[in-house]
Amino acid sequence: MKRTIFNNQLLPWLLLAPQLAITFIFFLWPAGQAVKQSFLSQDAFGINTTFVGLRNFTALLDSAEYLNSLKVTAVFAVSVTLVSMGVALLLAVSVDRMLKSSRVYTTLLVWPYAVAPAVAGILWWFIFNPTVGIMPYMLDMIGYDWNHVSSKSDAMILVVIASAWKQISYNFLFFVAGLQAIPASLREAAAIDGAGPVRRFFDITFPLLSPTTFFLLVVNIVYAMFETFAVIDSTTEGGPAQATNIMVYKVYFDGFVGQNMGSSAAQSVVLMLIVIALTIIQFRWVEKKVEY
Amino acid sequence: MIENRPGLTFLAHLVLIAGVVIVALPVWVAFVASTHGATDFMSGTIPMWPGPNLIANYSHMLDTGLSTSGTPPVGRMMFNSLIMALSIAIGKIAISMLSAFAIVYFRFPFRGLAFWCIFITLMLPVEVRIVPSFQVVAGLGLLNSYAGLSLPLIASATATFLFRQVFLTIPDELTEAARIDGAGPMKFFRDILLPLSRTNMAALFVILFIYGWNQYLWPLLITTDAQYYTIVAGIKRMADVVDGLPQWHLVMATAILAMLPPVAVVIGMQRLFVKGLVETEK
Numbered sequence: 001m002k003r004t005i006f007n008n009q010l011l012p013w014l015l016l017a018p019q020l021a022i023t024f025i026f027f028l029w030p031a032g033q034a035v036k037q038s039f040l041s042q043d044a045f046g047i048n049t050t051f052v053g054l055r056n057f058t059a060l061l062d063s064a065e066y067l068n069s070l071k072v073t074a075v076f077a078v079s080v081t082l083v084s085m086g087v088a089l090l091l092a093v094s095v096d097r098m099l100k101s102s103r104v105y106t107t108l109l110v111w112p113y114a115v116a117p118a119v120a121g122i123l124w125w126f127i128f129n130p131t132v133g134i135m136p137y138m139l140d141m142i143g144y145d146w147n148h149v150s151s152k153s154d155a156m157i158l159v160v161i162a163s164a165w166k167q168i169s170y171n172f173l174f175f176v177a178g179l180q181a182i183p184a185s186l187r188e189a190a191a192i193d194g195a196g197p198v199r200r201f202f203d204i205t206f207p208l209l210s211p212t213t214f215f216l217l218v219v220n221i222v223y224a225m226f227e228t229f230a231v232i233d234s235t236t237e238g239g240p241a242q243a244t245n246i247m248v249y250k251v252y253f254d255g256f257v258g259q260n261m262g263s264s265a266a267q268s269v270v271l272m273l274i275v276i277a278l279t280i281i282q283f284r285w286v287e288k289k290v291e292y
Numbered sequence: 293m294i295e296n297r298p299g300l301t302f303l304a305h306l307v308l309i310a311g312v313v314i315v316a317l318p319v320w321v322a323f324v325a326s327t328h329g330a331t332d333f334m335s336g337t338i339p340m341w342p343g344p345n346l347i348a349n350y351s352h353m354l355d356t357g358l359s360t361s362g363t364p365p366v367g368r369m370m371f372n373s374l375i376m377a378l379s380i381a382i383g384k385i386a387i388s389m390l391s392a393f394a395i396v397y398f399r400f401p402f403r404g405l406a407f408w409c410i411f412i413t414l415m416l417p418v419e420v421r422i423v424p425s426f427q428v429v430a431g432l433g434l435l436n437s438y439a440g441l442s443l444p445l446i447a448s449a450t451a452t453f454l455f456r457q458v459f460l461t462i463p464d465e466l467t468e469a470a471r472i473d474g475a476g477p478m479k480f481f482r483d484i485l486l487p488l489s490r491t492n493m494a495a496l497f498v499i500l501f502i503y504g505w506n507q508y509l510w511p512l513l514i515t516t517d518a519q520y521y522t523i524v525a526g527i528k529r530m531a532d533v534v535d536g537l538p539q540w541h542l543v544m545a546t547a548i549l550a551m552l553p554p555v556a557v558v559i560g561m562q563r564l565f566v567k568g569l570v571e572t573e574k
Contacts, residue, residue, distance in 0.1 A: 002460070004467040006397055006477040015394035016406055018387040019447060025432075026444035027413045030424035037424070091311045094304035101305075107562060108312045113569075114554035115319075116506035116524045119547050122531060123318035126325065132540060134321060134340075168315065173566060191295055226419050230508035234528050248419040252509070255423040264423055271420040279415050 037265035056266035088171030121234035152243035178212030379442035380504030388451035495568035
């Protein structure tokens, strides 16, 4: 809170005007429309609109496709989070041992952050392409017949790898910062007491890293749920047989391709509630509670 | 490092080298593919070393592009992406600084309400309000325009919070001195706040430029005129071929070109990039 301020009543509103105008026109109004439409139903020609209460929502819960999408999203988000955070933590702990070479390694590891999810999808799609890709060729040598066009699990593995690959650099940077914030004296004391590197990691480093870990958990789940649309669209397009149809992809598909506005709006509202919950978790607990 | 264990250090090097290789693998494969001719993919085994067509493929894509996919030359799409990324980055920084200035340095009715309205945008990513946002932009006649590509993405709670933090750390004495010297609020903003937050602006610019360049869903929806395609959204249209195989060498050349500017920004301005990344998540 500032003690010294300017006494002007009109100027602050002029300063806020551009931000508030864009917020209202492109954020609050569309969000309100989505909420409104989620309670309405249009006939096949889009002429008559009737109020249907919660029917769009109950229809979602009855829809096998939507329940499948919920399950797919959960599997996808958890896998992406675990893979990218696991790899990043391993790399961060390794870099933490380095004195001179850490800067070089960091530079070589952070740049994928800048690669667009759509491009990341295209790259891995090419590598795993059943006819020309290098991975199916190598997997074939050990007797595995890779085909993400027909195999549901192969498709899921493909989108998880493509999404996790891009996120490693982000997690890596935050884990490195978290590791550097742990006082060396604690680990030195443990070393003097005879604890080996593995014991030190699990008893001292990892618990002290938990604020970073929890923060990254939330960020990665948000990333996997909302920012991977491009990965899905540039690789599997939700298929085969809905195996990678995550919730944001389904909203887009039902709304734009299927033209089912009521259902798409109801799905939007469900997604908004999830984002709100995740944001509250991030602000309430992650920032404060996990401290030693 | 706590104690000297050569074995463990060696293992750490191995892990890091493996990590670097895994991280670089897809880009290497794409780069190699982009240097070969169309026929090199017919044999079934993909080449592992660069071929002779590097300059031919890239200049072909930049100047003419893949006309069969209905996309303009890649040079044109990169120009569109640049305009979009710059408008988003500069626009977000400008309007966020102004709103943070209003919120920190003024007391006015409904100040808290204004703050909350901005805060709420955090919870409404474009992916969850796609259909109604599209309808609003279509209603305003902004389809196929640079304004339509950038304006709806310009509101930013994160940037506003960031500048609010920065302004809160600026000592009150500076404001008092400025007021005694007769400076009005806008002069104070221009001559004191702007110079003091220069590094924060630069760090934020790096992050927002990458964010803007990498937009996918939004440009895909609102551009139907090929003259406004951005490169990240255009790649997908090239890779989607109805019959036959995609022209891998040309698609991969486009992928490399699409990632070049943001990756160059991250590597060239690594310090600012890390600062921006850490600050925007606070």
